[in-house]
Amino acid sequence: MRRAPITIQQEGIPEEAGLVPCILWGFSPSLILPWFPGYPSSMDERRLLLGSEALALGVKLCRPQVIAAYPITPQTHIVECLAQMVEEGSLSPCRLVTVESELSSISLVMGASAGGARVFTATASQGLALMHEILHWVAGMRFPVVLANANRALGGPWILYMDQTDSLSQRDTGWIQLYCASAQEALDMVPMAYRLAEAHVLPVMVVIDGFWVSHTMEPVDVPSQEAIDSFLPPRKDEVKLDLENPQALGAPSPSDTFYRIKQEIQEEMERVLEAFPGYAGEYRELTGRNYCAVEHWYMDDARVVMVGLGGITGTARFTARRLREKGIKAGVVFPRVLRPFPAGELREVLQGREVVLVMNRALSPGMGGQLTQEVKAALYGLPRAPRVVEWMAGLGGVDPVPLAMEKAVARALEGEEVIWTLQPVGARR
Amino acid sequence: MDPSTRGGQKMMDVPRDEHFQPGHPACPGCGAAPSMRLALKALGPRTMVVIPASCWSIIAGAHPFFSLGVPLLHTPFLSAAAAASGLKAALEIQGDPETLVMAWAGDGGTFDIGFQGLSGVAERRTDILYVCYDNEAYMNTGGQRSSATPLGTQTGTTPGGKPEEKKDLLNIMAAHGAAYVATATLAYPHDLLAKFKKARETRGFRFIHLLSPCPTGWGFPEDKTVTMARMAVESGAYRLMEWEGGGWRTTHRPSFQVKVEEYLGAQRRFSHLGPMELREIAHRIASHWEEISRGDKG
Numbered sequence: 001m002r003r004a005p006i007t008i009q010q011e012g013i014p015e016e017a018g019l020v021p022c023i024l025w026g027f028s029p030s031l032i033l034p035w036f037p038g039y040p041s042s043m044d045e046r047r048l049l050l051g052s053e054a055l056a057l058g059v060k061l062c063r064p065q066v067i068a069a070y071p072i073t074p075q076t077h078i079v080e081c082l083a084q085m086v087e088e089g090s091l092s093p094c095r096l097v098t099v100e101s102e103l104s105s106i107s108l109v110m111g112a113s114a115g116g117a118r119v120f121t122a123t124a125s126q127g128l129a130l131m132h133e134i135l136h137w138v139a140g141m142r143f144p145v146v147l148a149n150a151n152r153a154l155g156g157p158w159i160l161y162m163d164q165t166d167s168l169s170q171r172d173t174g175w176i177q178l179y180c181a182s183a184q185e186a187l188d189m190v191p192m193a194y195r196l197a198e199a200h201v202l203p204v205m206v207v208i209d210g211f212w213v214s215h216t217m218e219p220v221d222v223p224s225q226e227a228i229d230s231f232l233p234p235r236k237d238e239v240k241l242d243l244e245n246p247q248a249l250g251a252p253s254p255s256d257t258f259y260r261i262k263q264e265i266q267e268e269m270e271r272v273l274e275a276f277p278g279y280a281g282e283y284r285e286l287t288g289r290n291y292c293a294v295e296h297w298y299m300d301d302a303r304v305v306m307v308g309l310g311g312i313t314g315t316a317r318f319t320a321r322r323l324r325e326k327g328i329k330a331g332v333v334f335p336r337v338l339r340p341f342p343a344g345e346l347r348e349v350l351q352g353r354e355v356v357l358v359m360n361r362a363l364s365p366g367m368g369g370q371l372t373q374e375v376k377a378a379l380y381g382l383p384r385a386p387r388v389v390e391w392m393a394g395l396g397g398v399d400p401v402p403l404a405m406e407k408a409v410a411r412a413l414e415g416e417e418v419i420w421t422l423q424p425v426g427a428r429r
Numbered sequence: 430m431d432p433s434t435r436g437g438q439k440m441m442d443v444p445r446d447e448h449f450q451p452g453h454p455a456c457p458g459c460g461a462a463p464s465m466r467l468a469l470k471a472l473g474p475r476t477m478v479v480i481p482a483s484c485w486s487i488i489a490g491a492h493p494f495f496s497l498g499v500p501l502l503h504t505p506f507l508s509a510a511a512a513a514s515g516l517k518a519a520l521e522i523q524g525d526p527e528t529l530v531m532a533w534a535g536d537g538g539t540f541d542i543g544f545q546g547l548s549g550v551a552e553r554r555t556d557i558l559y560v561c562y563d564n565e566a567y568m569n570t571g572g573q574r575s576s577a578t579p580l581g582t583q584t585g586t587t588p589g590g591k592p593e594e595k596k597d598l599l600n601i602m603a604a605h606g607a608a609y610v611a612t613a614t615l616a617y618p619h620d621l622l623a624k625f626k627k628a629r630e631t632r633g634f635r636f637i638h639l640l641s642p643c644p645t646g647w648g649f650p651e652d653k654t655v656t657m658a659r660m661a662v663e664s665g666a667y668r669l670m671e672w673e674g675g676g677w678r679t680t681h682r683p684s685f686q687v688k689v690e691e692y693l694g695a696q697r698r699f700s701h702l703g704p705m706e707l708r709e710i711a712h713r714i715a716s717h718w719e720e721i722s723r724g725d726k727g
Contacts, residue, residue: 065522066515095518100549104511107504107546111479111512114502115519137505241477241500241516243528250503252491 044221044287051213054183054220055122055148055206056081058190060091061228062146064120066112067096068105073160074210075124075150082120102127106134106147113143114249116240118194121145124210125152128166132173135203139174140261141250142239144197145204146190147175151310151361152210153396161397161427162210164309168338168362168370174265176204176272177338179310183218188289191228195279200268201238207338209311211397227286269340276337293342295334296349298324302331304409305350305386307375308359309338312393312400316359319405330409335374343378350379353386357412357419359393359400368418391419398424443618444470448498455488458651460641460658461562462488464615465497465533468560471625474499476529477516481509481543483535484569485562509534510546514555521556529558529629536563536577540596551605551634558628558635561598564643572646572698581710582698590701594713599638599721603672608633610672611680614640616658620669620680627671640667648697660692666711668718670725679725689715 049057056078059067067086069079083098085091099105102123109119123131128149138145153163167177176196180186186208193204208214241249253261276293284290295313298320299305306316313334323330333349335342350356356379360369367373372390379385389412393400400408404421411419448469455462461484469476478501480486486503490496504512513532520528534543539561547559566584567573573586576596583590602610609631613621621639628635642657644650649657661667662681666689669681689711693699699707 066518068511068515093522095522097514097518097553099511099514100552101545103507104514104546104549107508107511108515108518110504110508111502111515111517112519113515114512115477115516115523117515117519117522119515119519133505134508137508241502243475243477243500246495246498246500248489248492248495248497248501248503251489251495251501252486252503254492257492 044223046219046221048217049183049220050077050215050217051180051183051186051208052077052150052215053081054218055186055190055208056085057220057222058187059120059148060085061223061225062120062191062194062232063094063118064091065094065117066109066119067094068108068119068121069096069098070100070102070105070121070123070127072102072124072127074152074162074214075122075127075148077214078122078148078150102130103134106131106138106145109145109147110134110138110141110143113138113145114141114239114241116235116237118235119145120147122148122150124150125154125166128170129154132170135170135173135175137250138203139265142201142265143203144194144201144235146193146197146206147203148190148206148208150208150210150214159396162212162361163395163397164207164362165395167205167207170205171339171370174202175339176200176202176269178204178206179334179336179338180206180208180213181311181313181334183213183216183220184289185291186213187220187222188283188287188291191223191232192279192283192291194232196272196276198235199275199279200272202265202268202272207310212311221287221289223287231282231286273337273340273342291336293335293337294345294349295336297332299331299333299349301329303329303354304413305331305333305353305356306359306405306409307333307335307356307371308393309334309361309371312359312361315400315402315405319402319409322402323406323409328409328413338374341374341378346375346378347382350386351382352384355412356386356388357391357409358388359391359405359408361394361400363392363395389417389419392421394424394426396426398426401425440618443467443622446470446474448474448476450496450498453488453490453496455484456645456651458644458654459484459488460615460643460654461485461535461564464562464621464639464641467615467618467621468531468625469497469499471622472529472531472558472629475527476531477502477520479504479509479513479516479530479532481532481534481538482506482569483538484564485533485535487569506538507542507546509538509543510550510557510559513557513559514550514553517555517557531558531560533560533562535568536561536565537567537575539563540577540598541575548605551602551607551636554606554608554633556632556634558637560637560639562639562641564641564646565595566643566646568643568646579710580713581702581706583701584698594717597717599670599672602636603677605634607636607672608674609635610637612638612640612668612670614658614662614667614669616655616662617669617681624671624680646698648700649695653695657692657695660687660695663687664689664692665715665718666692668722670722677721677725679722
């Protein structure tokens, strides 16, 4: 495939927004980017990595035993990096299978998980949509599969760029969803994902922004293997095929059994939220980095709050500072854990604020932004609830640049309920 | 030659151990149930089975009942091949290279919706056994056309008879470079057992196609399942063959004491056809198998 240059129109580049125009889609990172030895910190090694490479390194540290690999932009680097590691022997013992579709990649890791292995696969966009049926099956069967998704819009028409329609369309499948706003988070969320998956016997999706995180180079502190080994014990085989104890997994179930299975999954999801701070605390002890189910910034006195998922919250932090220079007390909230949805924490954080601007990067046509629905549902019945304003911040790579974000905040404060950007900015080719 | 004593073997030689319990919920006269019973006798207890949506999703038992004596993973319709491949990888990486993983799917799950995954595992030379028990339509949903349905067959979705011929899956699998491809049917248990044993001992990708008569779907009395399978083989409407790389070998030569028309005429699914049409279909089926077995040295 010929590689045409991509033009990005931008109005101001925030330094932590993951907006460095590093869209070198289509190249093999292992060819042009040798592992870059940076300066060491106290316990981590600092490297300059693409988000996809950081995520792959996080996977390696978790010692997966079976990986299914299938390419799709903007995820391809993840499976390429892992294939390179397996080839070199730095990820061993591990069986990497290059399948013929995402249907087979998710089916393969499902089978491997049923056999007791720790498994991984990665996908994006059309690939995640293609997996849909099996995502339900994996969750219903309680297989602790970990999958990485690099957010990309769903066609048609053909679209390569980032929005969150792919992962948000899968929010009802029974998977835990963890969102990442940087390469560092892309690495750190993988051990967290395996810990959650295996402790709660639920599948976990680690979600990164396509391009803005996956193809952006950032300095990343890489934890030591010892640290991750102590954080993540080998998988306990709660659900496994066993010759000594032959059982059927997934047999047709009576309705009442099926009902209980779903009830148990819902209850386990609630326990995940309760347990998340404990795992995050352990991870902080080992790495010094702290993660919360609901991340927030500038919220002490914020009157208008920008709520978003993933890399957009970096832009929002930059914008919040600019707004504050102009006298608007703005804050930022990032529900990192989208499933189970941390409604309680969100209510606490948002109670008493004036306006909540929900920055949607996924649309449920006929209803509106999916994230708006989530936030509104969480705030239902809350005394002193803020006014929730919906902003279609970006679909198909339309980039919620700081200027557009400032305008959206202004329109929200003027009383608008639903905001579509008047002059959307993004990739043109 | 009496097929029940083929090669000097008698029923006494069939392994006595059972990995399939009675009391399962298959229809009376189901060909797929005894096929599994025989297959597991040959494969033995170090076997794990992966079954996609099919009649066998039911026959294996609804929770908490379970009719097999070996572990079983139920999967969605199109997942069997890839899930079996993943299971095999998981076993190997955990230090168990010996356990056989068998995907066991119907014709819909093999010829149609599972075809891509099947092609994938075959192309990757995955070390599994894939078995298609072929009852020649989507029988678990009451009998609708699949690409394994023979020409002219009346089904729920081809009420006027299927206008196309059956997909030639056997040559497709051989063309993938499978280590072993075979056909078998329950009317010839020693032939079936020998092929499953050979598949057990072979490494690489193996594919076995089983003709599995279905009394409700085909429309014949439920005590005639074995008769129907035998008529298919003896008339030349189905051939018992195997492929180990160099070409097809016939493992049982048909006697031709029965005509293909008689085999077809004994089934309700062909009852809408007149004698001319039956003869035409019979001719095409027979010449298809003639073509496959041409050059056969066995």
